[in-house]
Amino acid sequence: MKDDKVRWERLDENRIIIPKSGDMLVDGIVFANQSIMSDAIDQSALKQVANVACLPGIVSYSLAMPDIHWGYGFPVGGVAAFSIEEGIISPGGVGYDINCGVRMIRSNLRLDQIKDKMDRIIYALYSAIPTGVGSHHREMKLSKADMKRVCENGARWAVEQGFGTKDDLSFLEDGGCLDRADFSEVSEKAYERGKDQIGTLGSGNHFVEVGYCERVFDRKTAEVFGLFEGGITFTIHTGSRGFGHQICTDFIPIMDKAAKMFGIRLQDRQLACAPFHSKEGQSYFSAMACAANFAFANRQIITDFIRKAIINTLGISSSDLDACIVYDVAHNIAKLETHVVEGKSYKLCVHRKGATRALPANHPDLPKVYKEVGQPVLVPGDMGRSSFVLVGQEKAMKETFGSSCHGAGRLLSRTQALKQAKKRDIQGELKKKGIVAMSAQRDTLVEEMPEAYKDVADVVEVMHRAGIATKVALIRPLGVIKG
Amino acid sequence: MAISQRYKVLDHTADFSFQVTGKDLEDLIRCAILSTIDIMFGLRGLRGDREYQFDIPLDDPEMAIFSALSEVIFMIDAASLIPYSVELIRQGDKAKVICICDRFDPNRHKVKVAFKAPTLHGLKIKKEGDRLYAKLIIDT
Numbered sequence: 001m002k003d004d005k006v007r008w009e010r011l012d013e014n015r016i017i018i019p020k021s022g023d024m025l026v027d028g029i030v031f032a033n034q035s036i037m038s039d040a041i042d043q044s045a046l047k048q049v050a051n052v053a054c055l056p057g058i059v060s061y062s063l064a065m066p067d068i069h070w071g072y073g074f075p076v077g078g079v080a081a082f083s084i085e086e087g088i089i090s091p092g093g094v095g096y097d098i099n100c101g102v103r104m105i106r107s108n109l110r111l112d113q114i115k116d117k118m119d120r121i122i123y124a125l126y127s128a129i130p131t132g133v134g135s136h137h138r139e140m141k142l143s144k145a146d147m148k149r150v151c152e153n154g155a156r157w158a159v160e161q162g163f164g165t166k167d168d169l170s171f172l173e174d175g176g177c178l179d180r181a182d183f184s185e186v187s188e189k190a191y192e193r194g195k196d197q198i199g200t201l202g203s204g205n206h207f208v209e210v211g212y213c214e215r216v217f218d219r220k221t222a223e224v225f226g227l228f229e230g231g232i233t234f235t236i237h238t239g240s241r242g243f244g245h246q247i248c249t250d251f252i253p254i255m256d257k258a259a260k261m262f263g264i265r266l267q268d269r270q271l272a273c274a275p276f277h278s279k280e281g282q283s284y285f286s287a288m289a290c291a292a293n294f295a296f297a298n299r300q301i302i303t304d305f306i307r308k309a310i311i312n313t314l315g316i317s318s319s320d321l322d323a324c325i326v327y328d329v330a331h332n333i334a335k336l337e338t339h340v341v342e343g344k345s346y347k348l349c350v351h352r353k354g355a356t357r358a359l360p361a362n363h364p365d366l367p368k369v370y371k372e373v374g375q376p377v378l379v380p381g382d383m384g385r386s387s388f389v390l391v392g393q394e395k396a397m398k399e400t401f402g403s404s405c406h407g408a409g410r411l412l413s414r415t416q417a418l419k420q421a422k423k424r425d426i427q428g429e430l431k432k433k434g435i436v437a438m439s440a441q442r443d444t445l446v447e448e449m450p451e452a453y454k455d456v457a458d459v460v461e462v463m464h465r466a467g468i469a470t471k472v473a474l475i476r477p478l479g480v481i482k483g
Numbered sequence: 484m485a486i487s488q489r490y491k492v493l494d495h496t497a498d499f500s501f502q503v504t505g506k507d508l509e510d511l512i513r514c515a516i517l518s519t520i521d522i523m524f525g526l527r528g529l530r531g532d533r534e535y536q537f538d539i540p541l542d543d544p545e546m547a548i549f550s551a552l553s554e555v556i557f558m559i560d561a562a563s564l565i566p567y568s569v570e571l572i573r574q575g576d577k578a579k580v581i582c583i584c585d586r587f588d589p590n591r592h593k594v595k596v597a598f599k600a601p602t603l604h605g606l607k608i609k610k611e612g613d614r615l616y617a618k619l620i621i622d623t
Contacts, residue, residue, distance in 0.1 A: 069496050071497060071604075072498070072620055073602075073604060096622045132594075133597040193561045203594075242560045242599070245599045245622070246557065248600060249600045252549070268603075268605070269606065270603045270605075411496075412496070413494045416494065
């Protein structure tokens with residue numbers, strides 16, 4: 001796919017197909033309705049879908065969700081499953097922020113109880129959670145032995161240190177710990193970058209948001225998830241910080257060499273990869289799992305900071321707050337999963353880069369209480385409009401390897417956003433809408449302004465109408481802290 | 484020529500892209516490092532005498548830039564060092580990179596853009612006339 005122009009055809013109301021051509025081994029499928037195609041998707045992102053379709057061992061399709069945008073290597077919003085016998089694993093299919101993900105916490109608080117206390121709440125969260133570039137914890141510097149425990153135990157380690165409860169773990173994807181982690185595959189540099197970054201939010205599009213459930217679409221499922229109209233929620237979006245970035249950076253040159261050694265032709269060098277069962281493939285998989293577990297532990301610690309900050313600020317008890325995790329999803333990850341392809345069951349290496357797992361009801365990997373309804377799919381939008389909670393459907397297993405969208409997807413570059421927002425007071429504009437925003441850097445609020453993103457409602461609508469993940473609840477923001 | 488005249492910021496939806504130029508590979512790498520710092524913090528006002536050295540391979544020019552920027556981002560994130568003066572000494576198919584650095588101080592240094600990792604996406608060094616050019620995409 002060296003040619004810049006990508007040929008595509010509309011498959012139905014919600015999908016387009018990029019027919020197999022040139023070196024493509026499978027077709028590309030992008031979930032996008034007419035409005036998303038005309039507004040937001042550029043040729044570079046479609047070309048990346050086609051490039052992924054050229055990778056060895058890809059199964060069925062190279063997929064992209066409706067929040068697709070130009071990334072590096074894989075598009076953001078990309079999903080691809082590879083045979084573990086003949087296929088590859090690629091750091092470019094996971095992304096730098098390994099296990100960047102979203103966690104939602106529901107509470108017993110109601111909008112009318114906190115509406116006029118938002119300044120205090122946001123200030124308390126901002127004070128409790130280190131945010132911004134290079135944010136770190138002086139008092140939580142991990143020794144190498146502790147870092148090993150974090151990497152090999154994930155959120156369980158955090159709970160053992162007193163951050164949250166054992167019950168929390170049932171509501172995390174994979175229980176908050178990938179079992180293939182091997183700390184001996186992690187470089188000294190990755191340790192150095194990550195050792196004082198646990199329990200920190202970081203910068204860019206990472207956030208903690210306080211919101212309220214404005215609308216319930218699916219009452220039965222919302223009830224199972226603990227969501228009700230007017231109920232207050234807390235959403236965390238962060239990942240493995242510098243630790244994950246360093247692991248990805250370390251493995252790009254290794255995979256670049258491996259691809260050459262194994263004769264894998266790459267359409268883009270950032271797609272550097274190795275056969276899944278090769279030494280390089282297995283090393284990356286184990287190191288990636290370490291970063292994924294670091295991220296699960298990170299979100300677990302931040303959850304504890306949120307609970308304590310709210311209890312202290314409002315002077316309420318833990319049971320008054322009843323802050324239970326709705327779910328925690330990874331949206332930058334590669335995992336071994338079992339999927340049925342053409343009637344046969346296979347273990348595949350599923351890469352999700354800016355895509356969320358979306359399991360249907362009765363899936364064996366669901367927590368018991370969600371068995372009847374399916375997995376919560378958390379889809380944050382921008383800080384001025386809305387976020388959604390969806391639920392995975394059976395069709396996701398048939399069409400998307402159990403995956404759905406992960407967010408709104410950027411529309412404007414950071415430079416364009418800064419240009420468009422010149423002389424505007426984004427914090428003031430949000431305040432007028434009743435949203436309190438605090439950030440470590442002033443420019444972050446501008447770069448992350450609502451108009452810089454697609455409307456998440458349009459993105460979610462495609463998934464809902466396609467029957468991949470259906471709408472459960474709409475969450476409106478009340479306040480946000482950013483890096 | 485001042486560093487700010489030797490790079491051009493390009494538009495990229497999700498991350499950060501810029502083009503750098505140099506008279507040869509070593510100069511191009513030096514320019515890529517200093518442009519990175521200028522974009523992230525601004526070079527003006529940086530001071531200090533902390534020295535930091537690292538080696539990069541030169542046999543693969545694109546990978547040489549990738550490696551140099553990986554090291555710089557590591558220095559900033561893990562060691563809080565901001566290089567503002569860079570010298571490259573070629574040693575066969577490797578180069579020793581010697582950086583003189585300021586120590587990151589949140590009271591003195593404003594982070595304009597946070598770079599988290601370099602990418603190989605679309606990275607290709609091109610020769611035009613007597614100069615080399617490279618387009619870089621950085622994860623932010």
